[in-house]
Amino acid sequence: MAHAQGPSPDHAGHDHAAHDHGHAHGHHHGPVDTGDWRYAVGLIVNLAFVACEVGAGLWSGSTALLADAGHNLSDVLGLAMAGGAAWLARRAGGPQKTYGYGKATVLAALANALLLIFACGAIALEAVQRLDAGAEVQSRIVMMVAGVGILINLGTALLFMRDQHSDLNARGAYLHMLADAAVSIGVVIAGAAILFTGWSIIDPLVSLAIVAVILFGTWGLLKDSVNLALDAAPRGVDVEAVRAAFLSIPGVSAVHDLHVWGLSTTDTALTAHLVHDRSDPEALLAEAHRMARARFSIHHTTLQLEAGPLPDCPDC
Template sequence: MFAIGIALNLGYVVAEGVAGFLYQSVALLADAGHNLSDVLGLAVAWGGAALARTAPSKRFTYGLKGSTILAALANALLLLVAIGAIALEAVQRFGSAPAVPGLTVSAVAALGIVVNAITAWLFARGRKGDVNVRGAYLHMLADALVSAGVVAAGVAIWLTGAAWIDPLVSLVIAVVIFWQTWGLLRETVEMSLAAVPRGIDYDRVKDALAALPGVEAIHDLHIWPMSTTEPSLTAHLHIPAGHPGDVFLEDVQAMLHERFGIGHTTVQIETGTACTLADERTV
């Protein structure tokens, strides 16, 4: 799936980039840059997924699951650099925009709609059960819409002869990429700082643990992403009546996985009151 998507998009990037240089269309070059970022994103996501399967070691006790977070952060930073280059070129073109063959631009961009739509279809089946796959699906779908915008720009240039439409569309594409990138950057920075993953409500998790039989207090509750798809949790549960046994722990793990998607859980049962981590300000 990743290999096919990368091959399709890489082939189109080359064709679109060559066409952009030949016909001096900054809109095509901007879209090619966007699609190249998709190729890099798919490649990094593929590589991150492969590294995440690395077995734990004495040095990396969680394996290399966190590599998916680093890969996503690197992608966001590279995209910001690409956005700056696209915007700079577009602004410079406004002063002396060269003549652009509108119908040719539209034809090349129309091919992009087909490529991105096929790639989105490849990820459509697995998008409901995997956040990474769903992200790739939505990204490819958005790219098809961006290519549609370039098609419309080409038609508008052909009808009006207004060369300034080309750099204008490239700026719009840069804004679209920035909008996608900003959300990715924020989320990956949060993940790298071990923030509670988006989609998990800390208070709801705490209330669910507090509602367990025998639990009188909870402290040292931490929820963080071990990778871009695997949330982890640790918590201390105060149960004065005594340790409830292994079945209780298994039930806690099953509940957290079913209700919140947290698959890696470590729970410490405490029957006394003396715990140095009971203060919420203590980590």
């Protein structure tokens, strides 16, 4: 919808009397299907398994099994935060929260990444302390419990696999569960090696190797969540490509004040000023919005139209 508007405060001092200004708001405020039930299922199953794994780890004397339990516990907490954030994101905003609670999903993703790094540090510390301990490990119990862990973790990961590329929290949960499955596989291998060689030192060494793998896989999640927390453009959205797409619309001669940021881990917002020479601003606004939605999956756009070139516009 195009509205007549007075001079823009961003360009005070210039004569805008002959300029047409328009705003188009393409809002997509319906609740995102975050699959809250998946977090509940993951929480219940993994919390029960953590309790069993801690008992088995203490009984068998396995550092790797206790490390796996600690990592699973971090995932339980991460799932709780991600599920809570997904619930918050579905709530409508109030007078002071005009964007709603979608940003809670970003904060949860960031906390999830930091929690995983902290868990890795705790696992590594315990493994190093056990290197010289030489405690006996009951490898058969270790292998059996870790084997169950593989099935539980892979099953939980499958719940989030579909949405891992479109929702940062789903991606965090997916990575967590895959990391846990990798830990469990490593624990099974460690148990088998100890069973056939009798070398208990294999247990903490495998734990350290698994920590390195988990940290490598967590870096991308941490980077993406920090970027979204800083209102950077979401991963997969090239701002210069967005600018070029607007400039490719017939009649648009310049684009300035272009901003793209994440409202949540799933929704992206955009604001921009388009300089044009067209006589049909309503049609231009509709075309620009359709382009942003179709090419970049940006459903929340705010566009201001300005007729003719603007002087002193460094980012046009």
